[in-house]
Amino acid sequence: MVMEYLYNGSCDCIRHIGAEDVLELMAAANFFQLDGLLRFCESRCSQKLNIESIVSMYIHAKVYNAIQLLEYCQGFLLQNMVALLTFDDSVRRLIFGKKLHNHDVLAGLLLTLQARLKSRPSNSTRKSK
Template sequence: MTNKTELDSQGSKTVEISDMKYNIFKMLMQYLYYGGTESMEIPTADILELLSAASLFQLDGLQRHCEILCAQTISMESSVNIYKYAKIHSAPELASFCEGFFLKHMNSLLEQDSFRQLIYGRNSKVQGLDPLRDLQTALASRLHSIYITSRV
């Protein structure tokens, strides 16, 4: 998304925000004007785009709300895409949730091309993703917490 500021003929500033759908911008403004997410109705299809916009404008509360909605609506088909968005837009809690989802549903996910591409594909490294390392870390953390709680 690019932002551009221009002066019009009367000397007023106009800000142009490209690459953002009107309905996403409208929800962004609704969040700013109402000061929260209580009155917002976010269609499932728009959650990731709104997460991206919230990240861009550093609206942490809205971003966290979108992360929670993503976690509530995650599915086998959407999990890889949600994980990529979480990593790109610095949403570590959502990325961690996705890693747990991956571990829980590993057998089924390995049958999907998108998941295999994420795990074994070269593009993951190019995009700065290291899902195998992240899954290893998540698994080690979970095993450690099970070990600690079983000793109590």
């Protein structure tokens, strides 16, 4: 698939890639430093993100330096925290377990939440409209 991308110069030839294949393709895109292909993989992964796949997607995003997917996963975790914590132990282990390589998931979620709160209009701004 990487060769198809390189040969065609676009992602049109790989639009119908499966969920497992897109994660492998993300690894190759990261390894060969193909930023366009990595962004394509991040987009495909975000479309396939659900309660069952969040842990795998989050870990892949972190490992393969997929910043946009990581941010999307953090937002998904924050929006669905109650459902995720009661779904199974995998999310609890991700958040409260041992840290990923140079990454504390809980601290990352806190930073994401703080950034989102800062970017929201304040109450006084909303009232004046």
